[in-house]
Amino acid sequence: MSRMKRIFALAGCLACAALMALPAGALAAKTRLAFSGGPDGGTFQYFSNAISSRLSKQLPDVEVSNMASAGSVENLRRVNSGDADFGVVYAGDLFLGTTGQLTNDPKKYTNVLSLAYLYGAPAHLVVLADSGIESVKALEGKRVAVGPAGSGAAASAQRYFTALGLWDKMNVEYIGYSEAASSIGDKKIDAMWVFAGFPNSSVIQAAASNKIKLLSLVEDAKASSFFTDNPYYAEVTIPAGTYSGVDYDVQTVQDSTIWVAGKHVKEDVAYNSLKEIFSPEGLTFMVGVTKAAAAMKVEDGNYGIVTPLHTAAAKFWQEKGLTLTDAQLAK
Structure with missing residues (x-):
């Protein structure tokens, strides 16, 4: 074997050894999520953009991309189908959608679960x-x-x-x-x-x-x-x-304006997302992006929600001492 080949072989062995020494899961790909917001310049878009950028920066294993949208009902449909993972939806549209009462649309959108109250x-x-x-x-x-x-x-x-x-x-x-x-x-x-x-x-x-x-x-x-x-x-x-x-x-x-997640979003991802955004630093960041985020408070995390919570959200808000309603705990 030539001297150059021996050098490459040694380098390859060292690289393999280094990779094997990494902690389990360090090589796992990032969880990539899509957040469906609203029209450019609208309040929905401010929230979806802010949450997406904050989570992408603060959660090392998560990357969230923001998506423009026509608004609440489109977000409901995207999250329900899995085309988006997170979204912003009015509580009214969420209630009517999950119960099959949207205007001219009897479909029941049952794959969309609430995470948190954002603003009213x-x-x-x-x-x-x-x-x-x-x-x-x-x-x-x-x-x-x-x-x-x-x-x-x-x-x-x-x-x-x-x-x-x-x-x-x-x-x-x-x-x-x-x-x-x-x-x-x-x-x-x-x-x-x-x-x-x-x-x-x-x-x-x-x-x-x-x-x-x-x-x-x-x-x-x-x-x-x-x-x-x-x-x-x-x-x-x-x-x-x-x-x-x-x-x-x-x-x-x-x-009420609600942050929602698809039923398919893993519990640890949804939980860590809530934990980051509703941390003191996360809430300060949100208010810096839009004054409407001043309504976001831990003590009001389940305010105005009349539809089922994601299991991660139920766990998170109960840990924060909030009492959940039967509608929020419904499966």
């Missing part, structure tokens, strides 16, 4: 301070803007006001938030319904030109069938001072 989209019901409207029931016969036809805002308004027996007794205006903010000042409408995170720019717009009030919605919701008919909605408080002139807490209702 609360309802704002805005009237002028001098309108004389002191309660939701006083909207009978009034002109109420509920968002564009076919929008999530309009759908939520219909659910709420139908439960209260008001939907067919109001003059509903299907117009967007910005137009509604202008119209309420011009007294072309009597109230505007906004279904979005706070502070909302359209409500700020309305409050900048007029003295406004926000009506509380929870008491009437509890007195009706609203929460029974729509168990994915939860109570939330818009704090005093969020909007100019609104110096009191507003008790309202919201749909």
Whole structure:
């Protein structure tokens, strides 16, 4: 054997010896996951991007790639089919999807499991301070803007006001938030319904030109069938001072945004992902990416979830001292 061949042979032996000396599992390939988020620039995409990058950086055996998406329902379908491993889905779509009640879609999406509550989209019901409207029931016969036809805002308004027996007794205006903010000042409408995170720019717009009030919605919701008919909605408080002139807490209702995982995602991967994101460092990172992440708290990890949790999530939140509901523990 030539001198050069002997050198290569020795190098090969040393390399093999080095590989054999590595700890078991060190050579295993990384677990590669896909996270289905939302449209560019949207809140869903901020969350999916942030979680993906954080997990890829902090978990040595995991790499998560972010995927753009049309939003909640597409994410539900992708995760259910295995085209994505993680996703962001509204609790309402998750509930309706798992029970086969999505509009024009009777399929049951049972492979999608909840991991954690991320943030909420609360309802704002805005009237002028001098309108004389002191309660939701006083909207009978009034002109109420509920968002564009076919929008999530309009759908939520219909659910709420139908439960209260008001939907067919109001003059509903299907117009967007910005137009509604202008119209309420011009007294072309009597109230505007906004279904979005706070502070909302359209409500700020309305409050900048007029003295406004926000009506509380929870008491009437509890007195009706609203929460029974729509168990994915939860109570939330818009704090005093969020909007100019609104110096009191507003008790309202919201749909919750949920971080979900496919049933196929391994328990240790899902558990370690939750552990990292809900660590103090992980939560600080999330808030640095989007202010909406301020709603993410360990004590609210299972808030607004009315569908089954991934086994890893059930384990994680129970370890954190949270009490889980029968719906969250359902198999």
